[in-house]
Amino acid sequence: MEAPSGLVEVVERRLDFLERLVEGALRKHELVDDLGHSRSTVNRAIDELEAAGLVAGETDGYRTTLTGRLLAQSYRRFLTVAADVDAASETLAPLGPDISLSPVALRDAETYRAAAPDPYRPLERLDAVLADADDIAAALPALPYPRLLDRCRRTAADGGSVDLAVTDRTYRHGRERYAGTLRGLAAGDGAAVCVVDGIDVGCLVADGTAALVVFDDDGGVHGVAESTDAEAVAWARDRVRALCEAGHDATDELAALRDARAGPDDGAGGGERTPESGGSADPSAAEGAPGRSDGTAGEAGSGRFDAFVAPFRRNDPFLDPLSAQGLVALTDGLLDRDADPVGPLRATPSFAEVDEGFVLDRTAACDGSRRSIADRLVEGLDAGDDHALVGPAGSGKSTVCRLAAVRWHRSGRGPVLYRAGDEGEPFSATDRLRERAVGAEGHALVVVEDAVDSDASDAVGVARELADRDDVSFLFDAREERYDDPDSLPLRPSNLEYRRRIETVRMPRLDEREAERLAKHVGDLTGTRPVADPGAMLDAVRRPEGDRPGELLCLVHHLVRTCGLFDDSASLDGTRGGSPGEPHETGLESSVSAAVGDLTERPPPTADVAVLVNLLNVAGIRDVREFAYALVGDETSPGAVRRALDRLSGTVLVPTPSDPDRTAHQEWSVLFLELLLEREPEPVVARRVGRAATRVLALADEPARRSRIRRALDGDTPAMDRIERDPEGWAAEAVRALYGVGRRYPRLAGLYGRVRYSWIDLPNACASDLGDRPPEWVARMYVDAGDLDGATAALDAWRPAKKADEAERQRGYGDVARRRGEYDAARDRYDRAAALFSAAEDRQGLAAAVRGRAQAAHFAGDYEAAYEAASRAYAIAAEVGDPIAIAKSLMDAGNALDALDGTGAVIDHYRVARGLFRAYDDTHGEANVRTNLAVARRRRGELAVAKREAQRALDGYRTVGDEHREAVVLLNLGEIAEQRGEVGEAAAHAREARAIADRIGSDLYRAFAVSH
Incomplete structure (x- = not known):
C-alpha cells in the first residue's frame, strides 16, 4: 500500500474523480463526458486511484472504496477550513499564535475590516446583528461601541436572553461611566453579566449569527468575522458559556446599584434614561442612531470614549455614511420647505421648488x-x-x-x-x-x-x-x-x-413647441408677458460646438434677461459686457460676459472671491461662502470678503432664505472661467486661481485660520467642522475635486499653469502619493484640449518619481507626436511607455501604450507593424478583461488588415468589434467601426451595404455630437453616391460636409469637401 504522503498526493491530484465516484459507479467514457477531461487523463487517473486502493472496478463501472471516500471527505474538509482561514487572515492578523480559536468559528464567515473605503463597516454589521435579537451571548475584552450596551439592555427589557462576559477592567469602568445602562441590563429576568480574568478575542452570538470581534494593539476594532453556520454559532455560544461559568456573576451587584452611584449617563447628569425613569428605552431614538440622516448623528457619543470602549479612527461611526x-x-x-418661484431660473431647483410646480415638466414628441x-x-x-x-x-x-x-x-x-x-x-x-x-x-x-x-x-x-x-x-x-x-x-x-x-x-433637443412652453412658463413665474417669438429666440441660442452649455440653459437665461428679472445690464443683441457687435451671443453668454467684465471695475478682493466661488462651484465643493473667508489675510478683512460676496449675488450666487449658499448652474461658472482665460493672460489667471486654491487647501493644516473663519461667521461653519474631524481625508477630496475641474473641462487647463510655474501648493495634510498626481493631471488636460504646445511644456516640466508615472508621461509625449504627424517619434515614445508600464506591472496602461503604437504605425503607413501591435494590444486587453479595449484593438487590427490585403478577415474583425461596442452601449465606438465598415464595403463594391453602414455611423455621431467625424462620414456618403451614379446626392453630401467644416473651422475637411 502507498505511504500516507503518497495517498495524500493522489487524493489532492484526483479529488474531482473521487468525489464524483462517491455518488455512484461510472465507466471511463462516462467520466470523460461528466468531468470534461480527455480520455488519456481519465485513464491515468483511474490507474492511479486503483493502484492506491481508492477506487475499485465493478461490473457497472468504477466506484470509490471506503478508504477513498473517507480520504476524499477529509481532504475536502481540509480545503474548506483552509479557504475559511485564508479568507479571514487579514481580519485575524492582530491575534497572537497562542489564541484559543477553532477553525469552526470561521466557517463560511463574511469578514469586515475597519479600513478604507468603509472603516465603520464592522461596527455597522455588529449593530445590525444585535438590533432585533431575542437572544444575545457575548464575551468581549472591550466594547466595540457604547450602543452595544443599549442593544443588550433592550433585548433584556423585552424579555430576551442576554449573557455578557467582560474583563474586570471593563466592568469597573462600566460601573463608573455606564451604570444606568448596566443596571437596566441586569434588571432583565433573562440577563446575566459575568466578570472574567481575560478574554483574548471578542466573541458574540445574536440569535443565529456568530461574530468574532478582533481588536488591535490600540484597543480599536480591527475587524469582524460573521458566520451563520450552525457549528460556528454553537462553538461561539459554548465559548461564551464556558467563560461565564469560569467567571464571577455580577448581575445582582449591577441590579442593586443606587442612583447615587450612577455615572454621567444617568438621570439629570447625562442623556441616557432607563425605562423606569420615564425616558425612551429605544436606543434608535437617540441622537446618532444608525440610519439617521438629519445631520444630528455623531453628537451623542462625543467625549465618551476611553479605555472602557474601543477608540474610533475618525468621526462618530453612527454618522450615517449614506x-x-x-x-x-x-x-x-424636505418637500414642504420654502420655495422660490424664480430660483429654478438661475440654479438647479430644490425639491421644494420642484414639488411646488416651479419647474417646467419637459415633454418630448411621441407618436404624434x-x-x-x-x-x-x-x-x-x-x-x-x-x-x-x-x-x-x-x-x-x-x-x-x-x-x-x-x-x-x-x-x-x-x-x-x-x-x-x-x-x-x-x-x-x-x-x-x-x-x-x-x-x-x-x-x-x-x-x-x-x-x-x-x-x-x-x-x-x-x-x-x-x-x-x-x-x-x-x-x-x-x-x-x-x-x-x-x-x-x-x-x-x-x-x-x-x-x-x-x-x-x-434628453430631446429643444423644439419650437417646447420653447413656446418654456417661454410661457418663465412668464408665469416672473409675472411678465411671454416673448412674442420663442422659436426665433431658440434659433438664436443654438450653438454648433458640442462642448458649449446646453440649449435649455442658454434659452432660460435669454428669456430671463428679456423679462429683465435679474439685471438690465445687457440687451438681447448681446453687445453689452462683451465686444460691440459680437455675433450670436446667447443670454447666458451675455450674462457671464458682463460678470467677467465687471470684475475689473470692482475693488479687491472681488475678483479673487469671484474666481474662487466659480472654481468651487464647478468642482462641486459646497459652502462656497464659508470657503470665501479663506481669503481673509493681512490685506483682506472679513468685511471686504462679505461685501465681495454681496456683489456676486444675482450672478454666480443666487441665495434664497433657506439656502444662502445656492449657486448658479455649473455651466455658468465653466463659461465664466473660460471667458476669464480668454480676456486675461494665462499666467495672470493661473496665479489668481493658484493663490485662492492654495488658501482654501491650507485650511487642512492651519487650525488658527479655521478659528478665524468661525469667528467671522459666528460659529456657523459646517465646512470647518468637516475639516476639523478629518483634515487628511478632506484635503485628499478637495485636491481631487479642484483638479477635476480641468480634467472634466480640458479647455480650462490654463487655470493650472504649465506645471513649471504651477501656483497651487498642496497642504501637508495631503497624502504623499497624491502630491505626485497634479503634474500628470495637468499634462493630460493639455493633451485632451488639443493644446499640443501646452501639453509638451507640461510634459517637459513633469519629473515623475515612479515608473508608472514616467510611463504615463511617455504615453503623453506619444499622443502629442501622433497628433502632430510625427509618427516615428510617436512610436518611440509609445515603446518607452510600454516598457515602463510592463516594469510597473500595469497591464491596462500597457494595453493603451501598445494601441497607441499601432495607431502611429498605421498613420505612418507601416501596416504590418500596426497589425502586430494591435494584435498584442488585443491579447493584453483580453487578459485584463476589458471589453472596450478589446473592441478598439480589434478595430485597429482590422484597419491594418484592410490596408494590407483587404481579405474577408477585415470584415470579421469589424463585426466582432461592432458587437462589443453595441453590447456595452458605446455609441461613439460603434459609429467608428461602422465608418470603417462602410469604407471597406465601398472598396469591395458593396455599395448598398456601405451606404447603410455609413448612414448608421452618421446617426451615431449626431447622437454624441461629434461633428468632426460627422463631416468624414458625409464625405464617405458622397463617394458612395458618386460611385452609384447619384451625382446630385453626392454634391448634397459634399455641401453639408463643407458647412460643418466652415462651422468647426477645419481647413482639411473644407478642402476635401470642395474637391468633391
Whole structure:
C-alpha cells in the first residue's frame, strides 16, 4: 500500500474523480463526458486511484472504496477550513499564535475590516446583528461601541436572553461611566453579566449569527468575522458559556446599584434614561442612531470614549455614511420647505421648488403627441427597470430626475434616496446602500446624478447586484459625452456589462413647441408677458460646438434677461459686457460676459472671491461662502470678503432664505472661467486661481485660520467642522475635486499653469502619493484640449518619481507626436511607455501604450507593424478583461488588415468589434467601426451595404455630437453616391460636409469637401 504522503498526493491530484465516484459507479467514457477531461487523463487517473486502493472496478463501472471516500471527505474538509482561514487572515492578523480559536468559528464567515473605503463597516454589521435579537451571548475584552450596551439592555427589557462576559477592567469602568445602562441590563429576568480574568478575542452570538470581534494593539476594532453556520454559532455560544461559568456573576451587584452611584449617563447628569425613569428605552431614538440622516448623528457619543470602549479612527461611526456621501431621503418635510418661484431660473431647483410646480415638466414628441419625460421614467422604473437619463450639460437632466423623484415620493410607491451631483464625499458605502434599499418598505427608488463621475460610479455596481429585484429601481443621470464613451468611464468590466441592461432615455433637443412652453412658463413665474417669438429666440441660442452649455440653459437665461428679472445690464443683441457687435451671443453668454467684465471695475478682493466661488462651484465643493473667508489675510478683512460676496449675488450666487449658499448652474461658472482665460493672460489667471486654491487647501493644516473663519461667521461653519474631524481625508477630496475641474473641462487647463510655474501648493495634510498626481493631471488636460504646445511644456516640466508615472508621461509625449504627424517619434515614445508600464506591472496602461503604437504605425503607413501591435494590444486587453479595449484593438487590427490585403478577415474583425461596442452601449465606438465598415464595403463594391453602414455611423455621431467625424462620414456618403451614379446626392453630401467644416473651422475637411 502507498505511504500516507503518497495517498495524500493522489487524493489532492484526483479529488474531482473521487468525489464524483462517491455518488455512484461510472465507466471511463462516462467520466470523460461528466468531468470534461480527455480520455488519456481519465485513464491515468483511474490507474492511479486503483493502484492506491481508492477506487475499485465493478461490473457497472468504477466506484470509490471506503478508504477513498473517507480520504476524499477529509481532504475536502481540509480545503474548506483552509479557504475559511485564508479568507479571514487579514481580519485575524492582530491575534497572537497562542489564541484559543477553532477553525469552526470561521466557517463560511463574511469578514469586515475597519479600513478604507468603509472603516465603520464592522461596527455597522455588529449593530445590525444585535438590533432585533431575542437572544444575545457575548464575551468581549472591550466594547466595540457604547450602543452595544443599549442593544443588550433592550433585548433584556423585552424579555430576551442576554449573557455578557467582560474583563474586570471593563466592568469597573462600566460601573463608573455606564451604570444606568448596566443596571437596566441586569434588571432583565433573562440577563446575566459575568466578570472574567481575560478574554483574548471578542466573541458574540445574536440569535443565529456568530461574530468574532478582533481588536488591535490600540484597543480599536480591527475587524469582524460573521458566520451563520450552525457549528460556528454553537462553538461561539459554548465559548461564551464556558467563560461565564469560569467567571464571577455580577448581575445582582449591577441590579442593586443606587442612583447615587450612577455615572454621567444617568438621570439629570447625562442623556441616557432607563425605562423606569420615564425616558425612551429605544436606543434608535437617540441622537446618532444608525440610519439617521438629519445631520444630528455623531453628537451623542462625543467625549465618551476611553479605555472602557474601543477608540474610533475618525468621526462618530453612527454618522450615517449614506448621508455623509450625499444620499438623502426624500421626506414630506424636505418637500414642504420654502420655495422660490424664480430660483429654478438661475440654479438647479430644490425639491421644494420642484414639488411646488416651479419647474417646467419637459415633454418630448411621441407618436404624434407629447409626453412628459418624467412620467415616462416613473412608468419604466415602476416596472422594475433601471434607467439612465442622458444628455449634454445644461439640458435639464437634473431637473427631470428631481421631478421623477418627487412624483415617486408623492405617489406613495416607496421611499426615495437621492444623491445630487455635487453632494457629499465620494460614494463608497455600497453595502449600506444595498441594505437600505433592500430593507425599505414598498418599492425603493435610488436616484444618482452624474453617475459616470468617479465619485458616484460605485452606485452602478449596487444596481447590478440588485437588478433581479422588482422592489428596487435605480435612476441615473449622465452627461452624454462621457456616457457614450465607455472607455473613459470609471466602471469595472462587470458594471460596464450591466450598463447595457439599463434603459437609456436621452434628453430631446429643444423644439419650437417646447420653447413656446418654456417661454410661457418663465412668464408665469416672473409675472411678465411671454416673448412674442420663442422659436426665433431658440434659433438664436443654438450653438454648433458640442462642448458649449446646453440649449435649455442658454434659452432660460435669454428669456430671463428679456423679462429683465435679474439685471438690465445687457440687451438681447448681446453687445453689452462683451465686444460691440459680437455675433450670436446667447443670454447666458451675455450674462457671464458682463460678470467677467465687471470684475475689473470692482475693488479687491472681488475678483479673487469671484474666481474662487466659480472654481468651487464647478468642482462641486459646497459652502462656497464659508470657503470665501479663506481669503481673509493681512490685506483682506472679513468685511471686504462679505461685501465681495454681496456683489456676486444675482450672478454666480443666487441665495434664497433657506439656502444662502445656492449657486448658479455649473455651466455658468465653466463659461465664466473660460471667458476669464480668454480676456486675461494665462499666467495672470493661473496665479489668481493658484493663490485662492492654495488658501482654501491650507485650511487642512492651519487650525488658527479655521478659528478665524468661525469667528467671522459666528460659529456657523459646517465646512470647518468637516475639516476639523478629518483634515487628511478632506484635503485628499478637495485636491481631487479642484483638479477635476480641468480634467472634466480640458479647455480650462490654463487655470493650472504649465506645471513649471504651477501656483497651487498642496497642504501637508495631503497624502504623499497624491502630491505626485497634479503634474500628470495637468499634462493630460493639455493633451485632451488639443493644446499640443501646452501639453509638451507640461510634459517637459513633469519629473515623475515612479515608473508608472514616467510611463504615463511617455504615453503623453506619444499622443502629442501622433497628433502632430510625427509618427516615428510617436512610436518611440509609445515603446518607452510600454516598457515602463510592463516594469510597473500595469497591464491596462500597457494595453493603451501598445494601441497607441499601432495607431502611429498605421498613420505612418507601416501596416504590418500596426497589425502586430494591435494584435498584442488585443491579447493584453483580453487578459485584463476589458471589453472596450478589446473592441478598439480589434478595430485597429482590422484597419491594418484592410490596408494590407483587404481579405474577408477585415470584415470579421469589424463585426466582432461592432458587437462589443453595441453590447456595452458605446455609441461613439460603434459609429467608428461602422465608418470603417462602410469604407471597406465601398472598396469591395458593396455599395448598398456601405451606404447603410455609413448612414448608421452618421446617426451615431449626431447622437454624441461629434461633428468632426460627422463631416468624414458625409464625405464617405458622397463617394458612395458618386460611385452609384447619384451625382446630385453626392454634391448634397459634399455641401453639408463643407458647412460643418466652415462651422468647426477645419481647413482639411473644407478642402476635401470642395474637391468633391
